[in-house]
Amino acid sequence: MISRRDFIKTSAITGTGIALSTSLFAQINSNNGLRIGMIGLDTSHCIAFTKTLNDSAAGESFDGYKVVAAYPHGSLDIKSSVDRIEGYTDQMKTMGIEIVDSIDTLLKKVDVVILDTNDGRRHLEQALPVLKAGKRMFIDKPMAASLSDAIILFNAAQHFNVPVFSSSSLRYIEGMDDIKNGALGKVLGVEAFSPAPLEKTHPDLFWYGIHGVEILFTAMGTGCKTVVRTFTPNADFVVGTWEDSRIGTFRGIRSGEGEYGGTIFGEKGVRNLAGYNGNNRLLKEITTYFKTGIIPVQPEETLEILAFMEAADESKKRGGVPVSVEKIMKHARTESKKYKF
Numbered sequence: 001m002i003s004r005r006d007f008i009k010t011s012a013i014t015g016t017g018i019a020l021s022t023s024l025f026a027q028i029n030s031n032n033g034l035r036i037g038m039i040g041l042d043t044s045h046c047i048a049f050t051k052t053l054n055d056s057a058a059g060e061s062f063d064g065y066k067v068v069a070a071y072p073h074g075s076l077d078i079k080s081s082v083d084r085i086e087g088y089t090d091q092m093k094t095m096g097i098e099i100v101d102s103i104d105t106l107l108k109k110v111d112v113v114i115l116d117t118n119d120g121r122r123h124l125e126q127a128l129p130v131l132k133a134g135k136r137m138f139i140d141k142p143m144a145a146s147l148s149d150a151i152i153l154f155n156a157a158q159h160f161n162v163p164v165f166s167s168s169s170l171r172y173i174e175g176m177d178d179i180k181n182g183a184l185g186k187v188l189g190v191e192a193f194s195p196a197p198l199e200k201t202h203p204d205l206f207w208y209g210i211h212g213v214e215i216l217f218t219a220m221g222t223g224c225k226t227v228v229r230t231f232t233p234n235a236d237f238v239v240g241t242w243e244d245s246r247i248g249t250f251r252g253i254r255s256g257e258g259e260y261g262g263t264i265f266g267e268k269g270v271r272n273l274a275g276y277n278g279n280n281r282l283l284k285e286i287t288t289y290f291k292t293g294i295i296p297v298q299p300e301e302t303l304e305i306l307a308f309m310e311a312a313d314e315s316k317k318r319g320g321v322p323v324s325v326e327k328i329m330k331h332a333r334t335e336s337k338k339y340k341f
Contacts, residue, residue, distance in 0.1 A: 036067045036290075037110030039103060039126050040117025041088040042074030042081035045140055048279055049114060050095055053287075061280075062287040069098040069109045075119035078201060103129050112290045113137040120145035120202060127153055131160040136293060138286045139166040141214075142206040147306045147332035152339045154299045159341050165295040166302055168214040170194065170260055172281035175273045179219055184266025189247050192216035192262035196236055196252025204316070205309040209236065209252040213305055215262045215273070216240070220248045222304045226322040227311035238312045241322075303329070 036053065038046055050067045052058065072089045075081035089099055100106045103126060106113075113130045115123060120142040130137045143166035144150040150166075157164040179187065194212030198204050205213060217224075224240040236252035253259070261274035285296045304325065310332070311323040 033111045034064045034066060035110045036065050037106045037113045038067055038070040039113060039115045040074035041070055041072040041092060042084050043116055043118040046088055046116045047091055049283060052283055054095060062283055063291050065287045065290055067097055069100055069106055071100050071103050071106045074117035078119055081118040107133045115139045120206060124149045124152060128156060131156050131162050134162055136162060136290050137164050141168045141210050143302055145202050145206060147310050148335040150303060150306050151332055151336040156341060163293055163295045165297045167297050168211045169279050169282040170211040171214050171218045173215060173273050174275060174277045176218055179264050184264060184271060185268040187219050187264060187266050189265040190216050190219045190262055191249050193251040193253060194260045195258030196254055203310055203313045205312055211260060212250050213309060216248050216250050217301060217305050219264050222301050224304060224308055224325050226324055227308055227315055228320060228322045229312040229315040230320055231316045240308060
């Protein structure tokens with residue numbers, strides 16, 4: 001193992017510079033526990049995450065974690081994803097990331113994993129080897145392409161005693177911390193919105209609408225009882241009624257300018273949240289979890305988000321009638337029991 005002193009001396013000789021040497025040092029040493037492996041190079045997140053984490057100017061912003069290796073294969077049949085893999089793989093190589101030919105090989109080279117595959121249908125099969133290896137893992141949105149798969153993933157995490165979480169970066173939209181800290185008192189209702197393009201291989205809101213649904217649940221919390229969805233080719237409007245009679249809505253945008261945000265109605269006032277402010281906060285939550293093993297988003301909330309979206313699909317199929325979240329959850333739990341570890 002190369003020493004830090006020798007590495008810095010070598011960096012000075014080769015002209016790489018001291019600032020960059022700290023980043024590279026984390027990648028070279030094999031026993032420092034800070035090596036991130038990435039699965040799936042078919043989404044822009046893989047490039048954005050890596051650039052931010054591996055930036056020599058990051059310092060200790062992300063607890064020293066660096067992406068060092070990646071397994072490129074994400075979706076097998078979603079053209080918009082498959083077509084990105086070669087280009088994103090080349091970009092990762094230019095950043096010094098080692099590209100490997102299997103998840104098993106990846107796991108031998110890294111300490112923790114970011115599962116970035118854009119196709120939620122592949123998450124279960126790709127995540128299980130990571131959990132079996134006992135490595136902490138963040139699963140990018142959507143956690144899975146079905147509620148039952150997500151339940152299986154959380155069951156597997158419990159079985160192998162490895163905490164895991166999934167989240168959209170919109171959970172950390174600017175101003176949400178104030179809402180969570182009680183700036184408006186109790187949240188009485190939310191109107192959230194985000195782009196919601198569709199992908200035929202996924203339940204409608206799983207593919208992209210999940211960003212706005214995450215805003216909705218971050219502010220409202222769990223406890224949604226029924227879901228009603230109005231669908232047109234240009235937009236979705238989904239109404240959730242919570243067990244304490246609060247109402248939260250999600251508007252999915254498919255025409256005009258797509259934006260992210262919401263209006264929060266509280267005991268002490270009304271506040272608008274708007275704009276996408278990047279991945280840095282999410283990445284900090286991820287690396288803190290890698291370091292401590294403490295997940296920032298509980299499984300119950302993630303599962304209810306997915307149940308909300310599946311209930312919205314069911315409401316659409318049934319012409320816009322109210323659908324019970326509890327019934328959707330019960331059916332998915334029954335389906336998940338068929339899977340044995």
